[in-house]
Amino acid sequence: MAQVLFLDLDAFFAAVELLRRPSLRDRPVLIAVGHPGGRGVVSTATYPARKFGVRSGMPLRRALSLCPQAVVLPARHHLYSAYSEKVRRLLHARFGKVEALSIDEACAEVEEGADPERLAREVQDQVSRELGLSCTVAIASNKLVAKVACETVKPHGTIVIPPGKEEEFLAPLPVERLPGVGPKTHDRLLRLGVRTIGELAARSQEALLREFGKQGVYLWEAAHGIDSTPIRPEWEPKSISRETTFDRDVADLADLRKVLEEFSHAIADELRADRFLAKTIVVKLRYGNFDTLSRQVTLPVATADPKEIAEFATRLFRAVWRTERPLRLVGLGVHGLVRSWPRGVSDSEGLLGEERGAGRQRL
Numbered sequence: 085m086a087q088v089l090f091l092d093l094d095a096f097f098a099a100v101e102l103l104r105r106p107s108l109r110d111r112p113v114l115i116a117v118g119h120p121g122g123r124g125v126v127s128t129a130t131y132p133a134r135k136f137g138v139r140s141g142m143p144l145r146r147a148l149s150l151c152p153q154a155v156v157l158p159a160r161h162h163l164y165s166a167y168s169e170k171v172r173r174l175l176h177a178r179f180g181k182v183e184a185l186s187i188d189e190a191c192a193e194v195e196e197g198a199d200p201e202r203l204a205r206e207v208q209d210q211v212s213r214e215l216g217l218s219c220t221v222a223i224a225s226n227k228l229v230a231k232v233a234c235e236t237v238k239p240h241g242t243i244v245i246p247p248g249k250e251e252e253f254l255a256p257l258p259v260e261r262l263p264g265v266g267p268k269t270h271d272r273l274l275r276l277g278v279r280t281i282g283e284l285a286a287r288s289q290e291a292l293l294r295e296f297g298k299q300g301v302y303l304w305e306a307a308h309g310i311d312s313t314p315i316r317p318e319w320e321p322k323s324i325s326r327e328t329t330f331d332r333d334v335a336d337l338a339d340l341r342k343v344l345e346e347f348s349h350a351i352a353d354e355l356r357a358d359r360f361l362a363k364t365i366v367v368k369l370r371y372g373n374f375d376t377l378s379r380q381v382t383l384p385v386a387t388a389d390p391k392e393i394a395e396f397a398t399r400l401f402r403a404v405w406r407t408e409r410p411l412r413l414v415g416l417g418v419h420g421l422v423r424s425w426p427r428g429v430s431d432s433e434g435l436l437g438e439e440r441g442a443g444r445q446r447l
């Protein structure tokens with residue numbers, strides 16, 4: 085049976101910044117969105133900074149009160165997209181089937197007969213050697229188990245879950261480690277007396293179906309380490325999005341606008357790297373009480389222009405956020421993606437810019 089290799093880069097945005105500032109390697113470093121202006125949000129923190137309790141989504145001011153000596157750098161999304169692409173390319177060169185799952189996560193199908201422990205270490209070493217980035221690699225019989233396993237050995241770990249050992253591995257882990265168990269589901273599970281994945285696995289499928297509807301079936305399967313989602317090698321994004329959860333609610337329009345502008349740039353970079361234009365823009369809001377709403381607008385002409393995306397996003401946001409109640413989360417996405425030019429056409433005119441253009445080929 086084929087196995088799945090799952091790779092997640094460690095403290096990704098920060099790791100990319102440190103490539104150009106090696107002297108900061110062992111220092112606490114924060115990458116801020118919505119910076120400068122002093123009211124940004126932490127998008128990632130290096131592991132030395134995490135020791136002080138700093139987390140993604142925290143207001144910069146709070147992070148700096150926990151760790152005043154931290155070095156704060158503004159996010160440069162175009163660089164992260166470029167490195168994300170390099171990792172995908174490295175995996176493509178080695179494995180037949182590769183799927184990019186997010187900006188810093190990818191999975192690949194591992195051929196039968198490979199020694200999984202060795203393979204995981206080899207891939208990790210190759211990413212370190214060729215790109216200078218640290219990553220964590222897990223190999224398991226499916227995507228779900230590999231993803232959960234990866235999280236348990238961060239940073240710079242490798243782990244292999246042999247076929248048949250999935251349930252045993254998952255059982256002691258806290259139930260919120262399962263993808264899809266957000267704060268709401270977690271609360272409900274706690275109220276039912278379920279703290280660990282093993283305790284979830286002990287419930288019958290019928291009971292979970294009754295309690296959670298269709299999601300209950302997913303929870304039951306996930307708790308048993310069952311996941312039949314295939315690796316989609318011909319992966320094409322159906323949508324590209326960014327969102328951030330503030331750990332204190334935000335109601336300042338200027339701050340929110342800055343976050344939307346940065347997301348617009350990040351999304352536009354990714355669209356261009358993958359040679360897509362987007363027709364629809366979606367804005368997502370979540371209030372402090374978890375009420376969530378999203379609204380979308382279809383553009384007159386498909387675009388990958390960051391300014392245009394930002395303009396429509398801001399307008400849409402203002403139309404939706406009428407109450408001006410403090411927000412817990414803001415997100416921006418695009419869908420309705422169309423190819424900006426036919427597959428196989430090379431970037432001979434350098435239209436993608438130096439960082440992404442050089443030697444790039446879409447597989």
Ligand code: TTP
Pocket residue numbers: 092093094095096097098126127128129140141187188238239327328329
């Ligand atoms: P993660 O993989 O969740 O985090 P990470 O790579 O920084 O750290 P690690 O995997 O070692 O735990 O997210 C990948 C990148 O996505 C991260 O570097 C920054 C960005 N990000 C945000 O911008 N906001 C967020 O709230 C989160 C969680 C991530």
Ligand code: MG
Pocket residue numbers: 092093094095096188
């Ligand atoms: Mg990561």
